[in-house]
Amino acid sequence: MGLTPSDTAGAIALIQDGQSKYYVAGVLGVSRCSIQRAVKRFPETKGCTRRVGSGRKRSTTAHDDHFLTLTILRNRDTTAVRxxxxxxxxxxxxxxxxxxRKRLEEHGLSARTLAHCLLLTREHRVVRLLIAHEHRNWGIEEWGRILFTDESRFCLRSPDGRQRVWRGTGERVAQCNFVPGISFGGGSIMVWGGISMEAHTELVVVNGGAMTANRYIRDILEPHVVPLAPFIANDSILKHDNARTHIAQIVNEYLDTVEIHHMIRPARSTDLNPIEHVWDMVGRRVKNRTPAPANLRDVSAAVIQECQEIDQTVIQDLFEGMPRRMEALIQARGGNTRLMSF
Structure with a gap:
């Protein structure tokens, strides 16, 4: 057993007082070699602690580390074992x-969950980049004229597979640690909503069948978009996606009749629609509710309530961030951005 710093200090003091190394070794109950090493090390370290060693020799060279890094960068889903x-x-x-893993971390690489995004073709990228350049110089005044609308689906049970449970050793198959498998998340509801800089529409729960063009006009545009449009701006713009229902000729003719300008959001461009963040926010709040919704009626009520409780300043912050979205899209050359969702 080596000498502690206090033992070393005592040994040095005794030797400086004229005591022999044999005597000091006997007093401290250690070998003479230990005392001799401590005395020799004292002038080098200028103290009573051990000299810092060079450590264990690395098992890999710089070339080996470079090989590991290239192996991972050439195939990002390669495991550490492979x-x-x-x-x-x-x-x-x-x-x-x-x-x-340590060598890869030294080079700034670490294993993370694979990010999911929408598949973009070259045509998608070209259109997205064109939109970004067209709106690059838009300020808050221009974005404040837009009414962003979208539909979203909320499930009774989240099928994301990320639910965790606390369990002890050997309890993996215990009944209390199972989650029952429910097809299609136990059912879902479809909702429609819209947000603008100054206000947001009422949330519409789409019940009973598919959303046709006629139904879109009757249940969405007439009662919710038309009354809100003048409040947003005299030249407000409705922005919805390119779903067949939205781009039907009868819908375009109706919007022209009521003098509402409209724009089509390019396909696979959820990052260009700030309402996606509202849906994400509502989804997290509903998921964290205690007690959790027990049926679709509870889900519907919870979604409506959570939407109503979102402060308008939160939505305004999203609109103020639109110029940054355009810049991010240009930087990505029309590709995926960190705001992309699906």
Missing amino acids: ARNELREVRGVAVSEQTV
Whole structure:
């Protein structure tokens, strides 16, 4: 057992007082070699602590680390075990998978959950980039004229597979640790809503069948969009996606008749619609409710209540962030941005 700093200090003091190394070793109950090393180390360290060693030799060289990094960058879903095996087969270096992870972390790489986004074709990217350039110089005054609308679906049970449970050893198959499998999330509701800089529409729960063009006019545009449009701006603009219901000729003719300008959001461009953040916010709040909704009627009531409780300043912040969205889209050259959802 080595000398502690206090033992070393005592040994140095005794030797400086003229005591022999044999005597000091006997007093402290250690070997003479330990005392001799402590005395020799004292002038080097200028203290009673041990000299910092060089540590264990690294099991990989800089070339090995570079090989691991390239292996991961060439195939991002490669596991640490697979990278370890390739290092052993190609360079003859045997290390643990934990060492592989450490080397990758040293180069700024760490394993994370795969991000999901919408598949964008070249045509999608071109259209998205064109939209971003057209609106790049828009300020809050221009964005304040827009009424963003969209539909969203809310399930009774979230099918995301990320639910966790506390359990002890051997309790994996205990009945209390099972979650019953429910087809299609136990059912869902479809809602429609719209947001603007100054106000938002009432939330509409779409019940009973598909949304046709005639129904879109009767249940959505007439009672909710037309009354709100003049309040937003004299030249307000309705922005909805390119669903067949929205771009039907009868819908376009109706909007022209009531003198409401309208724009079509490009396909696969949820990051261009700030209402997606509202849906995400509502979904998290409903999911965190205690007690959780027991049926679709509870889900409907919860979604409506949570939408009503969203402060308008939150929506205004989303509108103020639209210029940053355009810049992010330009930086991505029309590709996916961090605001993309599906």
